[in-house]
Amino acid sequence: MSAHRVGAVTGWMASLALLAGTALTAPAVAGEDPAALNVPVRVATYNIHAGAGADGRYDLARTASAVRDLDADIVGLQEVDVHWGARSQWADTAQELADRLGMRVSFAPIYSLDPPSEGQPRREYGVAVLSRWPIVSTENHPLTRLSTVVPNATPAPMPGFLEVVIEKQGARLHFYTTHLDYRADPSVRQAQVEETLDILADDAGESRVLVGDLNATPEAPELAPLWSILTDTWAAAPAAGNGLTYPAIRPTKRIDYVTASAEVGVLASNVSVTAASDHLPVVADLVVRRGHQR
Numbered sequence: 001m002s003a004h005r006v007g008a009v010t011g012w013m014a015s016l017a018l019l020a021g022t023a024l025t026a027p028a029v030a031g032e033d034p035a036a037l038n039v040p041v042r043v044a045t046y047n048i049h050a051g052a053g054a055d056g057r058y059d060l061a062r063t064a065s066a067v068r069d070l071d072a073d074i075v076g077l078q079e080v081d082v083h084w085g086a087r088s089q090w091a092d093t094a095q096e097l098a099d100r101l102g103m104r105v106s107f108a109p110i111y112s113l114d115p116p117s118e119g120q121p122r123r124e125y126g127v128a129v130l131s132r133w134p135i136v137s138t139e140n141h142p143l144t145r146l147s148t149v150v151p152n153a154t155p156a157p158m159p160g161f162l163e164v165v166i167e168k169q170g171a172r173l174h175f176y177t178t179h180l181d182y183r184a185d186p187s188v189r190q191a192q193v194e195e196t197l198d199i200l201a202d203d204a205g206e207s208r209v210l211v212g213d214l215n216a217t218p219e220a221p222e223l224a225p226l227w228s229i230l231t232d233t234w235a236a237a238p239a240a241g242n243g244l245t246y247p248a249i250r251p252t253k254r255i256d257y258v259t260a261s262a263e264v265g266v267l268a269s270n271v272s273v274t275a276a277s278d279h280l281p282v283v284a285d286l287v288v289r290r291g292h293q294r
Contacts, residue, residue, distance in 0.1 A: 037290045038265070039171035041133075044072035044272075045211035045258055046281035047179070048097075050081045050088045050125075054248040054275040058088055064100040066276035067130070070283045074166060075103075075130040076177030076211035082107060082124040083115070092121075094128040103130040108140040110160030110179070111149055126160045127177045127212070133168040141199050144191040146181060155188055161199065170290035173264075174203045178212035189215065190222040197225055200261075207288045208261040213279065215255055230259040233269040233284040243271055245280040258284040 046067060051060040067075055077097075081088040098105035109126040116123070129135070141161040147153040166173045178196065181188035200208055210230060216223050218232060234243045234254070244251035256279055260266055265287035272281045 038287045039169050039290055040267075041074065041168075041171075041173065041286050041288055042070075042072045042283060043175070043209055043211065043258055043286060044070045044075045044281050044283040045078075045177065045213070045256055046070075046075060047078040047213045047256060047277060047279035048080065048093070049277040049279065050079050050084070051091075051093050052087070052277070054278050059276075060088075060091065060093055060096055061100070062276045063093075064097055066272070066274040066281065067097065068101055069274070070272055070281055072283055073132045074173075074175055074209075075281075076162075076175070077128040077130065078177065078179040078213045080107065080126055080128045082109070082126075083121040084123050084125050097128075098130055101130060103132055104135050105130055106135055106138045106162065106164050108138075108160055108162035110145070110158060111147075113149070127162050127179055129162060129164045129175060129177055131164070131166055131175075133166045133173075135164050136167050137165045139163045143178070143195050144188060146183070146188050155191065161196065163199070171288040172207065173288050174206050174208045176200070176208070176210045176212075178210065178214070180212070180214045180216070182215045186216065186220065186222040189220075193222055193225055197229065200229065205263070206261075207263045209264060209286065210259045211257060211282075213256050217254055226259065230261060231264075231266055233258045233260060233266045233286070234271075234282065236266040237268045237284075239268065239270040241271060243282075245271055245282060246278070248275055248278050248280050251280060256280065256282050258282050260284075260286055264288055 051063050052058045082092045094107040107128040109124040111125045113123040140159045142157040143161045144155050145158040161178050163176045180192050243254050245256040246253045267285040269284040
């Protein structure tokens with residue numbers, strides 16, 4: 001059995017234990033219903049293509065509608081423009097989506113460039129998290145990247161790997177959203193995966209969910225190290241369909257993921273069909289345990 005499938009089976013067994021009220025990480029207090037320790041959370045990942053749909057037309061209201069339809073408590077977004085340029089009408093798309101949806105937001109730029117003229121906001125592009133749950137801390141971690149805005153760039157550490165810590169009903173969750181390198185050569189993605197594992201290791205033993213556009217299919221060798229510590233939720237609990245996420249119209253690849261550590265139960269996973277971006281969003285129903293902290 002592959003490491004990918006082992007991780008999936010482990011995640012599903014963890015889910016069954018949670019549903020049965022079995023404490024995975026700590027014994028329940030005497031007289032307390034173990035099931036009461038379980039806090040359900042729906043999470044999603046969505047590459048929003050800077051607010052442009054599969055038709056190439058910018059329409060942030062359409063993007064917001066697609067996110068709303070997911071009914072997710074926490075959403076990791078990729079390709080997010082903040083005053084970036086004309087393609088997104090110079091809007092702060094992260095904050096505007098949060099306002100439209102009534103959610104909290106945290107944004108982490110990959111690029112932060114000088115404004116076109118003095119006194120205007122910086123031009124930024126990166127990833128974001130929308131959350132119904134309170135966000136208690138955020139960190140923008142660096143990963144090795146090959147810049148698309150610097151001429152003759154070489155791989156170097158750059159920001160844009162967002163970690164937020166979210167708490168509700170006594171449950172604490174480390175939620176990460178990322179966008180890995182898109183090039184056919186996997187060497188930069190391989191370095192990014194190694195660095196991602198180092199970042200996740202700092203929170204070992206905590207409930208962790210990593211989402212994002214990984215720009216590689218599940219069997220890609222550069223992703224294999226992830227499956228040693230994370231469950232691919234689609235593999236663990238797939239819904240109907242093939243799980244493909246790109247391109248949005250007649251998709252041929254599964255490159256967008258919701259993944260979870262062993263401390264998190266996986267109940268279900270689904271790909272939502274929408275033309276609001278060139279990617280399809282992935283949504284997963286998970287369970288996090290109250291009181292699970294170091």
